[in-house]
Amino acid sequence: MTTLPDEVLKDHLRHYAAFAEADRTRILAAVIKNYGRSVDHSDLDRDTQWRAAVQDLTTSPLTADLVESTARLLSNRATGPRPKFRPQSLLADIGAAVQQLPLSAEHQLGLALDMHEQGFAPVLTYAFNQWVTAGVEAKTVGRCLAELTVMGLYRLAEAHEATTDAALFGSGSAADVIRTGSRVRKHPRNYAAREVLLPLEFANYRLLAQTRLHDRIPANADFQPTTKTLYHDYVPGRDGVAILKSGFLPNRQQRIDLRRLHSALLRELLEYGLVLDLHPGNFVWDDHGDRWVLVDIGPIPVIGSDEYFIEDFSAYYTNTWLNRLTRERVEPIRSIDYSIEFPLDATAKSWPGAW
Ligand SMILES: Nc1ncnc2c1ncn2[C@@H]1O[C@H](COP(=O)(O)OP(=O)(O)O)[C@@H](O)[C@H]1O
Ligand SMILES: [Mg+2]
Structure with a gap:
C-alpha cells in the first residue's frame, strides 16, 4: 500500500496548528465556501444568508477574524461541551463526530470550526457535489475525510502561484509540470x-x-x-x-x-x-x-x-x-x-x- 499510514495522516492533521495564520484562514474560508455549495437554492432564507457570507469572503480581505466570525455566525453552534479529539484515536473521533451530526451545512461547518479552534485541520464532508460521509465504521469515515483534507484542502497551504516558465506544460493543479528535452519534472506548488x-x-x-x-x-x-x-x-x-x-x-x-x-x-x-x-x-x-x-x-x-x-x-x-x-x-x-x-x-x- 502506498496510501498514507494512519500515524502519518494524523501528523498531517495536527500540523495544521503549525501553518501560518493566513493558511489556516484560507482553508477555513474554503470550507465555508464549499458547504455553501450544499445549500439548496429553493431554501430562500438560508440560501441568501450563505450567499451573502460567501460573497463577503470573496470581496473583503481574508482575515482570521472575518473568517472565524463568519463560520461562527453561519454554524450557530449550540453552547455546551465541544467534541473532543484525542490524539490516539483522532481518526475515529473525527468519524464519530461527523456521524453524530445531521448532514447540513450549518452542523458540519460547526464541526469544522471546532477542529480549527482545537488546532486540527477541518474536514469537509461535502465534495463532488454530494455529502461524502458514507461508511459504517467511524474510523474509516474519519480516515477518508482526513485524506481528503491533506490531499485536497492542504493545496491551499504554503501555496505559490504557478510559474510562468515558458517550458511549463500540462495543467498541473498542485504541481508545476515542466519539460526540458526528454525529461519532465513535477515541482510542488x-x-x-x-x-x-x-x-x-x-x-x-x-x-x-x-x-x-x-x-x-x-x-x-x-x-x-x-x-x-x-x-x-x-x-x-x-x-x-x-x-x-x-x-x-x-x-x-x-x-x-x-x-x-x-x-x-x-x-x-x-x-x-x-x-x-x-x-x-x-x-x-x-x-x-x-x-x-x-x-x-x-x-x-x-x-x-x-x-x-x-x-x-x-x-x-x-x-x-x-x-x-x-x-x-x-x-x-x-x-x-x-x-x-x-x-x-x-x-x-x-x-x-x-x-
Ligand atoms: N512524462 C510525460 N510525457 C508527456 N506528457 C506528460 C508527461 N508528464 C506529464 N505530461 C503532461 O502534463 C500534464 C500534467 O501532468 P500531470 O503529471 O498529470 O500533473 P497533475 O498531477 O498536476 O495532474 C499531463 O496531463 C500530460 O498532458
Ligand atoms: Mg494529471
Missing part, C-alpha cells in the same frame, strides 16, 4: 503536493515499475528529496483530453489498447491498494510505442475515486472519456472549489489538472 502527493507518486513508481505495468508508466522516475521534485521521461504524443478537444475520438487501435490497459490497471491497483486518477488527461498516446502510457500516477483520495474504478470498460469509457467535455461544461467544479484568494490561479480549476 503547495504543502499537499510537497508533503503528500509527490512523495506518494514516487512510491507508486517504485511499486508499479516492478509489475506488468512497467512499460505503461514513464521510464526512469527519480525523486529529489530536498526539493521534493519528481522527474520522469517525456512521452512523445498527445494526452486523451487533447485528443478529445481536437474533435476526434480515440481510433480503433487506441480503444483496443485502452481496454487492455484498463483491465490490467484495475487488477494491479486492487492488488496493491492504489487509488489513481484514470482520467483521459493522464494518458498519453505514445506515438513511438503505439500504446497508452499513464503519465500521472499520483494518488487521489478514496472519496470521489469511484468513477475511475468502473469495472466495465464500456461504462468507464463512456463516462470518463466520451462524456468528459460535456461534463466539464455542466459541472465546472467537480471535487472541491479551491478558488479562495487565488481566483485566477490554476488551483481554481478542479477539472483540467484532474482531480
Whole structure:
C-alpha cells in the first residue's frame, strides 16, 4: 500500500496548528465556501444568508477574524461541551463526530470550526457535489475525510502561484509540470503536493515499475528529496483530453489498447491498494510505442475515486472519456472549489489538472 499510514495522516492533521495564520484562514474560508455549495437554492432564507457570507469572503480581505466570525455566525453552534479529539484515536473521533451530526451545512461547518479552534485541520464532508460521509465504521469515515483534507484542502497551504516558465506544460493543479528535452519534472506548488502527493507518486513508481505495468508508466522516475521534485521521461504524443478537444475520438487501435490497459490497471491497483486518477488527461498516446502510457500516477483520495474504478470498460469509457467535455461544461467544479484568494490561479480549476 502506498496510501498514507494512519500515524502519518494524523501528523498531517495536527500540523495544521503549525501553518501560518493566513493558511489556516484560507482553508477555513474554503470550507465555508464549499458547504455553501450544499445549500439548496429553493431554501430562500438560508440560501441568501450563505450567499451573502460567501460573497463577503470573496470581496473583503481574508482575515482570521472575518473568517472565524463568519463560520461562527453561519454554524450557530449550540453552547455546551465541544467534541473532543484525542490524539490516539483522532481518526475515529473525527468519524464519530461527523456521524453524530445531521448532514447540513450549518452542523458540519460547526464541526469544522471546532477542529480549527482545537488546532486540527477541518474536514469537509461535502465534495463532488454530494455529502461524502458514507461508511459504517467511524474510523474509516474519519480516515477518508482526513485524506481528503491533506490531499485536497492542504493545496491551499504554503501555496505559490504557478510559474510562468515558458517550458511549463500540462495543467498541473498542485504541481508545476515542466519539460526540458526528454525529461519532465513535477515541482510542488503547495504543502499537499510537497508533503503528500509527490512523495506518494514516487512510491507508486517504485511499486508499479516492478509489475506488468512497467512499460505503461514513464521510464526512469527519480525523486529529489530536498526539493521534493519528481522527474520522469517525456512521452512523445498527445494526452486523451487533447485528443478529445481536437474533435476526434480515440481510433480503433487506441480503444483496443485502452481496454487492455484498463483491465490490467484495475487488477494491479486492487492488488496493491492504489487509488489513481484514470482520467483521459493522464494518458498519453505514445506515438513511438503505439500504446497508452499513464503519465500521472499520483494518488487521489478514496472519496470521489469511484468513477475511475468502473469495472466495465464500456461504462468507464463512456463516462470518463466520451462524456468528459460535456461534463466539464455542466459541472465546472467537480471535487472541491479551491478558488479562495487565488481566483485566477490554476488551483481554481478542479477539472483540467484532474482531480
Ligand atoms: N512524462 C510525460 N510525457 C508527456 N506528457 C506528460 C508527461 N508528464 C506529464 N505530461 C503532461 O502534463 C500534464 C500534467 O501532468 P500531470 O503529471 O498529470 O500533473 P497533475 O498531477 O498536476 O495532474 C499531463 O496531463 C500530460 O498532458
Ligand atoms: Mg494529471
